[in-house]
Each structure stands twice: as C-alpha cells, then as structure tokens.
Amino acid sequence: MIGRIGSWCHDRRRLVVVLWLLVLVLGNGVAGGIGDAYRQDFSLDGFESTDGFEIVQSSFEDGGGSPLSGQIVFKAEQTIFDPAVRTAMEKLFAEVAELDHVVSVQSPYAPSGGFQVAGQGDARGKIAYATVNLPEGIDFTTSAAVGQEIRDRMPKIDGLRIELGGLMFAAFVPPSAELFGLAFAVVILIVAFGSVLAMGVPVGVALFGIGVGGALVILASHLLEVPDFAPFVGLMIGLGVGIDYALLIVTRHREQLHAGHDVRESIGIAMQTAGRSVVFAGATVVISLLGMLLMGVGFVGGLGITASLTVAATVAASVTLLPALLGFAGLNIERTKWRGLLAAGFVAVALIGAGLQLPLLIGAGLVLALITVVLGFFLAPLKREVAHRPPKPRRETAAYRWSRVIQHRPWTSAIAAAALLIVLAVPVLGLRLGFSDESNFADDTTTKRAYNLIVEGFGKGSTGPIYLVAKVDGPEQVSGLGAVKERVTADPQVASVLGPQTNRADDPTAMRWLVTPRSGPQEEATTALVNRLRDDVLPPVEQSSGADVLVSGLVAGNVDMSQYMAARLPIFFGAVLALSFFLLMLVFRSLLVPLKAVIMNLLSIGAAYGVVVALFQWGWLSDLTGVSPGPIEAWVPMMLFAVVFGLSMDYEVFLLSRVREEWRRTGDSRTSVADGLAATAKVITAAAAIMVVVFGSFMLEFERTMKMMGTGLAVAILFDATIVRMLLVPATMELLGDRNWWLPGWLDRLLPNVDVEGDL
Numbered sequence: 001m002i003g004r005i006g007s008w009c010h011d012r013r014r015l016v017v018v019l020w021l022l023v024l025v026l027g028n029g030v031a032g033g034i035g036d037a038y039r040q041d042f043s044l045d046g047f048e049s050t051d052g053f054e055i056v057q058s059s060f061e062d063g064g065g066s067p068l069s070g071q072i073v074f075k076a077e078q079t080i081f082d083p084a085v086r087t088a089m090e091k092l093f094a095e096v097a098e099l100d101h102v103v104s105v106q107s108p109y110a111p112s113g114g115f116q117v118a119g120q121g122d123a124r125g126k127i128a129y130a131t132v133n134l135p136e137g138i139d140f141t142t143s144a145a146v147g148q149e150i151r152d153r154m155p156k157i158d159g160l161r162i163e164l165g166g167l168m169f170a171a172f173v174p175p176s177a178e179l180f181g182l183a184f185a186v187v188i189l190i191v192a193f194g195s196v197l198a199m200g201v202p203v204g205v206a207l208f209g210i211g212v213g214g215a216l217v218i219l220a221s222h223l224l225e226v227p228d229f230a231p232f233v234g235l236m237i238g239l240g241v242g243i244d245y246a247l248l249i250v251t252r253h254r255e256q257l258h259a260g261h262d263v264r265e266s267i268g269i270a271m272q273t274a275g276r277s278v279v280f281a282g283a284t285v286v287i288s289l290l291g292m293l294l295m296g297v298g299f300v301g302g303l304g305i306t307a308s309l310t311v312a313a314t315v316a317a318s319v320t321l322l323p324a325l326l327g328f329a330g331l332n333i334e335r336t337k338w339r340g341l342l343a344a345g346f347v348a349v350a351l352i353g354a355g356l357q358l359p360l361l362i363g364a365g366l367v368l369a370l371i372t373v374v375l376g377f378f379l380a381p382l383k384r385e386v387a388h389r390p391p392k393p394r395r396e397t398a399a400y401r402w403s404r405v406i407q408h409r410p411w412t413s414a415i416a417a418a419a420l421l422i423v424l425a426v427p428v429l430g431l432r433l434g435f436s437d438e439s440n441f442a443d444d445t446t447t448k449r450a451y452n453l454i455v456e457g458f459g460k461g462s463t464g465p466i467y468l469v470a471k472v473d474g475p476e477q478v479s480g481l482g483a484v485k486e487r488v489t490a491d492p493q494v495a496s497v498l499g500p501q502t503n504r505a506d507d508p509t510a511m512r513w514l515v516t517p518r519s520g521p522q523e524e525a526t527t528a529l530v531n532r533l534r535d536d537v538l539p540p541v542e543q544s545s546g547a548d549v550l551v552s553g554l555v556a557g558n559v560d561m562s563q564y565m566a567a568r569l570p571i572f573f574g575a576v577l578a579l580s581f582f583l584l585m586l587v588f589r590s591l592l593v594p595l596k597a598v599i600m601n602l603l604s605i606g607a608a609y610g611v612v613v614a615l616f617q618w619g620w621l622s623d624l625t626g627v628s629p630g631p632i633e634a635w636v637p638m639m640l641f642a643v644v645f646g647l648s649m650d651y652e653v654f655l656l657s658r659v660r661e662e663w664r665r666t667g668d669s670r671t672s673v674a675d676g677l678a679a680t681a682k683v684i685t686a687a688a689a690i691m692v693v694v695f696g697s698f699m700l701e702f703e704r705t706m707k708m709m710g711t712g713l714a715v716a717i718l719f720d721a722t723i724v725r726m727l728l729v730p731a732t733m734e735l736l737g738d739r740n741w742w743l744p745g746w747l748d749r750l751l752p753n754v755d756v757e758g759d760l
Contacts, residue, residue: 699714
C-alpha cells in the first residue's frame with residue numbers, strides 16, 4: 001500500500017507538490033485570519049485550591065482579584081508618598097485600569113492597600129506594588145502585549161524606578177534556536193551523505209510538515225484547551241522527527257539506486273520498506289502523545305493532541321511529498337557540484353547567525369552563498385562534481401568491527417552500560433514536580449528586577465502568598481475561627497498573616513486570611529507549608545468551629561496540580577510501556593525483544609531524567625546553562641516520556657528489523673546482529689546526531705521550560721543512539737542468541753501479522 005502511494009506520488013509529482021503548497025498556504029492563511037485561542041487552566045475541579053477561589057469570587061465584592069495577575073513594582077529614593085511620585089503613579093494606575101484585557105488595578109495608595117507598601121528595614125515606605133488583575137483564560141501572548149502597553153506609559157521621574165513583575169507580563173521572546181539546530185542539521189546531512197539534494201529534501205519535507213502542523217495547532221486551539229507554548233513544543237518535535245523520517249526513506253532510496261534500480265523502482269521499494277517503518281514509528285509517537293489524555297488535565301491533553309497533529313503532518317509529508325521531490329531530483333540526488341556544496345555551507349552559516357541573532361553573520365553567509373552560486377556558472381573548479389569514495393563492504397566498516405568487539409565481551413558490555421545509565425538516573429530519586437517562579441528569569445529582564453524589588457521590600461514569600469478561605473454560618477463560627485491566625489502564625493515557616501477579613505460586617509458568610517511564607521513560591525518549604533496547613537495546623541480549628549478552612553491561591557493551586565499529575569504519571573507510563581511492548585511483539589514475533597526494548601528505553605529515559613534533575617532542579621553547571629535551580633515543570637516528564645519512547649521505537653524497528661532479516665536469511669544469530677548494526681549504523685548515527693543538535697539547540701532559548709524540554713530530549717536521544725544501540729543491544733542479543741526470537745506457538749497464532757519492513 002505505502003509502496004503504491006510512493007509510486008503514485010512520483011508519477012504525479014507536480015500535482016502532489018502543488019497540493020501541498022495549497023494546503024500550506026491556505027491552511028496558514030485561514031489560521032492567520034482567525035487567529036489563535038490559546039489558553040490553559042491550571043486549576044482542577046474538586047480540589048481545595050479551586051473550591052477556595054470559587055468561594056472568594058462568589059462572596060467578596062472584589063472577587064478576590066484574578067488568579068492571573070501581574071504587578072507594577074516601584075521604588076522611590078525618598079518615599080513613594082512624595083507628591084510627584086504619588087501623582088505620577090496614580091495617573092499610571094488609572095490609565096492601566098482602562099486598558100483592554102485589564103479587569104482591575106489594586107493600588108497601594110487605596111485605603112486597603114497598606115499591605116502593598118514595604119514596611120520593613122531600609123525599604124520601609126520606599127517600595128510598593130500595584131496588582132493588575134487580568135481575565136481568566138487570557139493567554140501569555142496577550143498578557144505580554146498588555147505588559148508592553150504598560151511599559152510604554154511608565155512615567156520617567158528622577159529617583160523613581162518602575163519594573164513590571166509576574167509571569168503574565170514577562171516579555172514574549174519568540175524561539176530562534178530551531179534555526180541554529182537546522183543549520184547543524186544541514187552540516188550533518190552534507191557530511192554524512194555528501195549530497196546537497198540528499199540534504200535538502202529531508203529538510204524541505206520537515207519544514208512543510210511543520211508549516212502544516214503549525215496551522216493545525218492554531219485551528220485546534222479553537223476546539224480544545226491548548227496552551228500557548230504548544231506551537232513551540234510542536235516545532236521542536238516536528239523538526240526533529242520530520243528530518244529523521246525523511247532521512248530514513250532517502251537513505252533506503254539511495255541504497256536501491258546503488259543496487260541498480262531506476263528512480264521510480266527505488267522510490268517504490270524505499271516506500272514499501274523504510275516508508276512503512278516511518279508510518280509505524282510515526283503512529284507510535286502519535287499514540288504515545290495521545291496517551292497524555294490519560295492525565296485528565298485539559299491543557300495537558302490539548303498539548304498531546306496538538307503535538308500529535310504536527311507529527312502526523314510530518315509523516316504525511318514523508319510518504320507523499322517526499323516521493324514527489326525525489327522524483328524531481330532523479331539521479332541528481334547522487335551528484336553534487338562544488339558550487340552547491342559551498343553555497344549550502346554558507347547558508348548554514350547564515351542560519352547559525354539567525355539562531356544566535358547576529359545580523360552580520362546572517363548577511364555574510366547569504367552574500368557568500370549568492371557569490372558562490374554566481375561564480376559557479378563561470379569558474380571550472382566550482383562546476384566540478386564532488387568525488388565520492390565508494391562505500392566500504394559491510395563487514396569492513398567500523399560498526400561491524402565494533403559489534404564483534406561487544407559480542408566477544410557481552411557480559412562486561414551489558415553490565416557496564418546498564419551501570420552507567422543507572423548512575424546517571426540516580427538524581428531521579430529526588431525529582432520534585434512543580435512550577436517555577438520569576439526567580440528563574442534572566443537578571444537583565446524587568447521580570448527578575450521586579451522580583452528582586454519585591455523580595456527586598458516584602459520578603460520572598462510575598463511573591464507567592466497563600467490564601468485561607470472559609471464559609472461561615474453566623475457569628476459563632478466567625479468567633480470559632482478566631483484561632484486560625486494564632487495557629488498559622490505559630491508555624492515557623494510563616495512570616496505574617498493578614499486578616500481575618502469578612503465579606504460583610506453584618507451577617508458575614510465568608511472569611512479570608514492572607515498568609516505570607518518565609519520561602520518563595522517554587523521552594524520545597526512552601527509546598528511543605530501548604531501540606532502542613534491542610535494536614536496539621538487547620539484541622540483542630542475546623543473541628544472545634546465546624547467550618548472548613550480551605551488553603552487556596554495560585555501557590556496552593558500549583559501544589560494541587562503537581563501532586564495530581566505526579567499521582568497520574570504511573571498510569572500514563574504504564575499505558576505507554578504496555579503499548580510499546582505489544583507493538584514490538586507484533587512486529588518482531590518475540591517476547592524477549594520487546595521486553596528488552598522496554599527495559600533499555602526505561603534506562604535511557606531514566607538517565608535523561610537524571611540529567612534534567614541535576615541541571616534544572618539542583619542547578620549543576622548553572623554558570624553554563626544560565627538556569628537557576630527550581631522544580632521540574634509538572635508536564636515535562638510525561639511529554640519527554642511520550643516523545644522519547646516513540647522516537648526510540650523508530651530506531652528499534654529500523655535496527656532490529658534489519659537484524660531479524662539477516663537472521664531469517666542466515667540462521668546465524670551472531671553475524672546477523674553485526675550485519676544489522678553495520679547496515680543501519682550510518683543512518684541511525686546521522687539521524688540521532690540531527691535530533692541531538694536540533695533538540696539541544698533549544699538550550700539557547702530564553703524560556704526555562706523550552707531549555708528543559710530540549711535538554712531532556714537531546715540527552716535521551718544521545719543515550720539511546722549510543723549506549724543503548726551501540727552497547728546494550730548487541731550485548732544482550734549475543735547473550736540470548738536464538739532465544740531473541742522466541743514466541744509461544746499459541747500466542748503466535750493469536751497475534752495478527754504486522755510486516756513493518758515490507759517485501760522487496
């Protein structure tokens with residue numbers, strides 16, 4: 001079926017390319033016309049923090065503000081009550097209150113705003129903040145635009161410093177690291193295959209897939225709860241898998257050309273074999289990502305669906321657009337002239353400049369590329385074809401010799417590789433899920449400067465206060481809750497307690513307190529305080545008064561979300577592992593091969609988790625990474641797990657299918673492993689190198705979660721393509737021998753036949 005699709009697309013290549021261009025242009029035109037509707041709700045129905053906020057919204061006239069807010073933080077040399085400072089700031093607050101998307105502004109100059117003025121140490125009366133409340137459901141792109149409007153209106157007065165704080169107002173920095181990764185992908189492909197067309201076709205297919213996938217993400221945001229960072233996650237994954245999948249097919253196509261087939265025949269064979277592997281691997285990634293729906297969180301499910309749409313678009317481009325482009329390339333995919341090779345190198349330099357945001361490097365690269373192309377029509381040396389060395393016989397390659405070395409010492413190799421991965425995974429034992437705060441922003445951002453002012457004036461805990469809320473029924477319960485402040489203040493982790501405040505003086509129905517911890521929102525001590533208030537501090541008061549005191553606010557909501565997702569992770573992991581085992585069992589008709597694959601993938605992803613914890617939670621090498629210590633974002637581990645498991649299945653199928661093909665042909669389990677590894681080593685190494693560079697380039701991004709995702713994916717792919725594929729796979733297959741392919745007869749008869757590699 002896939003082979004026939006490939007031949008059809010080759011024969012009608014002009015139509016296929018035109019259709020893809022129409023889909024790309026029209027899809028993005030429609031998406032751009034209607035705009036996006038990104039949103040994420042970090043609250044969970046039925047949880048204490050959500051119930052508490054609902055009480056405040058329904059009972060207090062100010063509605064408790066919004067869970068989505070930012071701060072205008074300011075510091076005066078003398079005092080914020082200086083007439084010139086006060087006049088300017090009150091004018092600013094009034095203007096901000098009139099902006100679109102602003103619900104209200106809580107001024108420190110208001111009668112109830114005294115707690116928003118610093119009252120400690122040298123900062124007393126010099127630092128204050130106004131809270132800007134935004135509507136629920138607003139996305140970060142819109143709120144960042146509101147922040148820019150506020151910055152444009154800030155008064156400039158000598159001795160007055162104004163900063164804009166809060167995650168909602170953080171300046172939006174579009175990612176550019178993908179250009180850096182793309183540049184190195186160009187270099188790796190040229191080095192590996194020595195052909196500009198063999199490089200350009202996979203890159204072009206990946207870009208088409210990402211372009212269509214990006215439009216689908218925007219359209220899906222109107223139907224699902226899609227977070228605003230979903231396009232960047234899709235871009236990261238789509239760029240990696242798009243080049244990877246196209247590379248596998250192009251490699252098989254070139255092999256068939258070398259074997260003497262014409263272009264049409266080799267495309268059909270490549271699609272029937274490698275193309276089927278790509279469809280299978282892509283389907284596995286899609287299913288793994290859709291497993292995120294098991295988490296039961298709206299924005300997490302939306303993230304999984306939209307990422308799977310991008311992967312599906314890249315798979316569709318690989319099996320339809322790619323054969324058409326290969327048809328246009330013809331036999332020229334084997335030929336490269338020096339002018340094209342040098343021009344491609346200079347374009348890579350321009351892409352690196354774009355990724356690093358260096359205009360001079362961009363211009364130099366593009367100018368040199370243009371000069372090379374022009375001179376290439378006149379200078380004989382640039383017209384010449386690049387000479388390629390004939391490929392070595394399979395059994396003379398380094399990969400074959402390496403496999404034989406490992407097979408001679410299988411126990412040593414297996415134990416050493418497993419021990420290394422286990423040691424790297426040790427930090428996972430200290431994994432702490434959560435949500436990072438503004439302390440992780442770069443020092444030169446207004447967000448971090450505002451955070452530092454708040455800490456200076458009010459302490460770290462003031463950047464993430466905890467709210468206590470209670471429904472009351474009559475004055476007796478109000479009186480009975482009088483002990484709340486005393487008990488909470490006695491906790492050593494509490495800096496101060498404001499309140500209680502009732503919703504009305506006569507016949508109150510609700511009360512609230514504002515608790516300021518001594519630690520910041522993302523710190524483990526704050527999470528422990530939230531749990532301690534719920535489990536130990538408040539229950540005696542609740543029992544004596546008959547009223548429930550709910551621990552609420554954004555910090556408590558983040559704790560609830562993190563604990564909920566941590567509890568659901570085993571379900572998600574179990575579903576993905578079971579799916580991977582079953583699919584590999586179908587493909588390879590074996591029990592031990594899928595069991596080994598699952599265990600080895602767990603080792604590699606566990607090691608990747610360990611590296612992420614060491615770098616981002618413990619802060620190792622922070623001078624190099626620019627990352628401050630903080631919790632691991634609650635959604636990152638499951639996204640890493642879904643993507644890496646799907647991608648590792650790709651390499652697993654590609655390698656083991658060749659090993660099994662050799663075993664069925666020769667019956668020799670030892671040589672089949674070495675031959676299979678030698679046949680696939682080059683393409684797996686190139687594909688993995690591209691993935692590592694593309695994902696690793698996101699370490700250059702401004703946003704912490706993008707750094708975290710890119711690092712985790714790059715490290716996992718690196719471990720999978722080196723330690724697992726080069727050490728564990730040949731060693732364990734040598735130890736098991738023919739038992740690798742054992743499957744009980746009764747089970748073999750029950751399972752449907754799935755032929756991923758197809759028939760030549």
